[in-house]
Amino acid sequence: MRSFVPSFLQPSRLRDVGIALVQIAGLYAVTALCNAVVRWLHLPVPGSILGVALVFALLQSGIVKLRWVEQGADLLIRELLLFFIPSSVGVMAYAPLMRQDGWKVVAVVAVGTVLVMVVTGGVAEAVWRARNRTPRVEQNPSREANAS
Amino acid sequence: MMWLGLVSTLIAYAACKALYRRFHVVFLNPMITSLVALVLFLHFAHVSYATYDASARWLTSLLGPATVAFAVPLHRHFPVLKAHWPEFLVSLTFGSATGITGSVLLARLLRLNHAVVTSIAPRSVTTPIAMDISQAIGGIPTLTAVFVILTGITGVVVGPWLLRLLRLKSPVARGALFGMGSHGIGTARAFEYGAMEGTCSSLAMIVAAFITLGLAPALVSALG
Structure with missing residues (x-):
């Protein structure tokens, strides 16, 4: 039964959850603030990107301590899928489009995603190999085995 | 009735997550099972999406803070990004460009209408950012959200298979593949x-959002 309760609702962790919720409220406020600033100044970036940059800068400079935000941030990231679900159910609202062009949309997304993944993974691996091609590794006959 | 969307989503998510922990099968990914369970539930209970979303949208509103939360892994793992910045920068620039051009050209090839083409272009980055890019380039943000999810789901299904096929050895390449190819869903x-791998995927996802943001408007207008 216990496993059907989301991890963040288990009683043993309620105190931590309390702290996390306060921190999430803080992150929510930062996001709202950044969205407002973006709208107000007509900046060409989304509020959430401005928020990432702002919080990152504050953390790097030490103005904001990691422990002030990390529990809330970790909880949001751990349960990230949950926040995607309502928009994904939104596919219902596009039922006519999906009935008519559904297979095309799926084909574009599927082929496109495979392309993106092959290019990204392949290029990253190639750059990684090029940067790791040191003399020591070159001399080693079992480079493939070692690299893993 | 007011709480229906929120409560049903929480229950579906918790149950589907438990199911995935129990049986580790790719098609039981909580994103897929929750979606199927909720669509079936709403269909048979005759609940409209608008009624469902009235309270479920509170969860969606946490996507913004959840994106901002990525400043924490970015800060924590900044040394990884610094050590591997050439891998990230080069692969994600190519990845973003492939995502935008690939989507637009494929969609046009299959003669999808213009609104769908622009809505599909920014689909490889995390939802709140993709929706903003979509708005900026003249797409329909809610339709983009659906494409983003579809991309994420496709990514978790094909990603593990591509990883073996491409024989990727470096955790940087494995992470970049997931973070660029299927954003938050792939990062999980x-x-x-x-x-x-997870760290690199989170980093890739954040950096990819910045790069796509810079590339999308120019590429989409260049592709006419």
Whole structure:
């Protein structure tokens, strides 16, 4: 039964959850603030990107301590899928489009995603190999085995 | 009735997550099972999406803070990004460009209408950012959200298979593949390979959002 309760609702962790919720409220406020600033100044970036940059800068400079935000941030990231679900159910609202062009949309997304993944993974691996091609590794006959 | 969307989503998510922990099968990814369970539930209970979303949208409103939350792994793992910045920068620039051009050209090839073409272009980055890019380039943000999810789901299904096919050895390449190819949904999967893969995926996802943001408007207008 216990496993059907989301991890963040288990009683043993309620105190931590309390702290996390306060921190999430803080992150929510930062996001709202950044969205407002973006709208107000007509900046060409989304509020959430401005928020990432702002919080990152504050953390790097030490103005904001990691422990002030990390529990809330970790909880949001751990349960990230949950926040995607309502928009994904939104596919219902596009039922006519999906009935008519559904297979095309799926084909574009599927082929496109495979392309993106092959290019990204392949290029990253190639750059990684090029940067790791040191003399020591070159001399080693079992480079493939070692690299893993 | 007011709480229906929120409550049903929480229950579906918790149950589907438990199911995935129990049976580790790719098609039981909580994103897929929750979606199927909720669509079936709403269909048979005759509940409209508008009624469902009235309270479920509170969860969606947490996507913004959840994106901002990525400043924490970015800060924590900044040394990884610094050590591997050439891998990230080059692969994600190519990845973003492939995502935008690939989507637009494929969609046009299959003669999808113009609104769908522009809505599909920014689909490889995390939802709140993709929706903003979509708005900026003249797409329909809610339709983009659907494409983003579809991309994420496709990514977790094909990602593990591509990883073996391409024989990727470096955790950086494995992480970048998931983070660029299927954003947050893929990042959750990348952590199953290891902390370094997950970290690289989170980093890739954030950096990819910045790069796509810069490339999308120019590329989409260049593609006419």
